[in-house]
Amino acid sequence: MINLTELLKSKFGHDQFRPGQEEIIQSVLSKRDVLAILPTGAGKTLCYHFPAKLMEGMTIVVSPLLSLMEDQVHQLRAAGDKNVVQLNGLLTFEEKKRILRSLNKNSILFISPEMLTNDLVIRRVSGIQIGLFVVDEAHCISQWGHEFRTDYLRLHEVKERIGNPPCLALTATATSQVEEDIIKKLAMEQPVIHRFSVNRKQIKLITVEAFDKTEKLDLFFEHLKRLVKPAIIYTSTRKEAVAMAETMKEKGYVDVAFYHGGMTKEDRLLIQHQFLNNEINYICSTNAFGMGINKPNVRSVIHLHIPPSIEQYVQEIGRAGRDGQESTALLLYTKEDRAVPMAFIDQEFPTERELKTWFSVLKGWNPTTPLVDSSVMEELQRVLFIDETRWKMLLYYFRKFGALDDKHIHMERVNDQLFKKLYQHFLSRRKHKENNFYQIESLLNGKECIRKGVLQYFGEEMTGTLKKCCSNCGLTIENYPLNDYSQDENTFASWQEELENILVPYNRRGLLNETSRHN
């Protein structure tokens, strides 16, 4: 038996494993299929990075979100592992080719599900010995998870085509229903299941209902006087994130910035880095912020809206207290806040009328060619007037129910029967999402311990009692001392001085003499 702790020290520079890591790594090393459910911030990356270094063959990591993947890859590369590479839609054709060529049995390849279903990629990858197949954020694979993506459903085919390597699925939030679904969708064989409690004891939970928007804002600033920074403030829309950052600045919180998916990549990276370096301490953001950000000392996570599900809530508050120190999750809401998530659900699925219209347009549609290529598909999408996400969803189900294959649309199958099937399906998906929202709503409206409610949702029993557990157990913001933040603004001298500080070592400064300067 190899001594894992010694390897941990020599290869990764850590003295000991964090709870759960060693068991998971042992199971992975024994080449079993493994499903690991580890709480947020427990160090999931090491669970595959470590075995990847020991096992013979390449490691493939399927990662759901592009921005998450980029952050993970650059963090690992920055930490010195140059075997880590990525393949996703953000790369140019040339870059993809270069990566594909460079792959070898030591590579750790991060890849988007879309890329991994590409034939060329599969063929290239099949030519290399594969030691481990990892699916990160595996709850996305389940249609009962909160970020269901159709591209995931074909992963088990890929897994088979590359020779069924041992598979590791990782997630922080999985109910027993999701757990079952992951195993099924990935065709895992007698997997070892490591489930650890989602409970993060160091995160204190406070929820407060405000009478209306105005009171919510007042309450927010009242709480902010006592909540410790750095803090992430989640809003439901981009506009609200921008506006809130502005309001906070006006109130004297100068070290604030907003963040959302509509910003340029460069700006998003700068804000992330500023936050990591404690140059700014408050981020107002949509749910776009957080997944790939490894900041240990976030002390507060504040929601100014109701997240769409308990899973999402647990994921987001889990960004606090990764260093194990005490932190706070505050959720401030009003009755009206239910409107936005309900509207999101409405947009996601077609109504009966929309679906009917699509079908009747489709039936009357005379394709210029019976063969389906990308231009025909684009034309169809325009005719039907569907946005990208719903279009992909529709295509997926058409494929699944045999009305579409790689070359043909089978018009005879676009019939009432298919309509009924789809309608029923969307109806149940909508119900499910609505139900998810009702569950978090009732958690908020209830009088019972919030932590207990969250644990119950994931099928766990609460063991023991916690001091300062949650607002339903008697914790209020008044229990916190007032903050005393002196404004130490990061001063910028002059560009001449700053530029010299950046590039010239201390003992060589001021040597720019008149001869080398242009005049």
Place this chain on the structure above:
Amino acid sequence: MNCFNWLMLQLINYINEQRTIGGIYHLLKGKRSAQTIQDAYLFKCSEYVGSLKALTRQDYTEGLKKLEDMGWICFQGSETIKITESGERKRRELSRQFQLPEGYDGAKYEWNGSAGLLWERLSLTVQSLSFLNRGQTSFLPVSYHQETQMWVKQLFKYHSNNYRVLAERLHLDLYNFLTDLPEREGNLFVNRLTSPMRTGKTFKQLSEAYQNDPLYARIHFQAILHRCFVSVKGNQGSYPMLSQFLFGINEHQFVTKSAKETSRLLKQGRTIEEVKMLRGLKHSTIEDHLIELALYEPNFSYKPYLTYQHIKDVLSVASKLKTKKLRLIKEQLPQLSYFQIRLALTKQR
């Protein structure tokens, strides 16, 4: 927001109903097509090309809607827009508030991404040197772009990984370059840099000196990069380090790679038909290449495609009808093809 409105109104004014809203969008966004770059010169708004690179179709549509709501523009049909009288007053007012900075030239440095590439190289090099010289070998790069990362590695290797000397020489060049700019611009530039002491700032965070408009700050920043090209190229000897950053970002980038290949084959004496066959391209694609070459290659020959008289005819019809709409010109000169008309119009600059 104001700077955004200003740019929109400027472009709408330049185009003056001669192109669709789509054409205006491509100009602002800097679409890499022969049509867009030709329009840029035809309507004499080449400096503006690509000044709103990050613009999405949705933001653009919403922007137009706002201008319409304010009564500054009105739609002529569904695809063309016209600036109204109050819109024109607004445009003049905003033009007193905003100007393109000295040296800013979108067609030269934004359309082809030169300025962006220069900044990626510069910012990643400065970041890397400042971390490495403090013994910090691992850091999160400001640019995730693979090609830029490889370029910086090459640069270091070329200088035998002597980070200290490299940093001091780069410092000297940057110092000399920035000294020639207004103090405000020096501050803007250095504030964008990332080092262990400080992460670079976003345009939003630097907008205070620029009328609180992040977009206006951004345009001034891009102008610094544009001036960097001009200064360094005009005086390579004075900028031994900075001139290395321009390697590979040269005039040839003005023409797309594909057009360059077409040009090479034509220079070998091939005909359009042969090039088409050899490269497996559509006829219209080759024509686009020729338009691009006509715009950018100083000694492009019109002879194989047009006579002197043709060019004269097209230009006189265009000026008589006060139009740049191809269809209207074609009605008067039915014997010429659309391609010939487009090509002739490249002479109008």
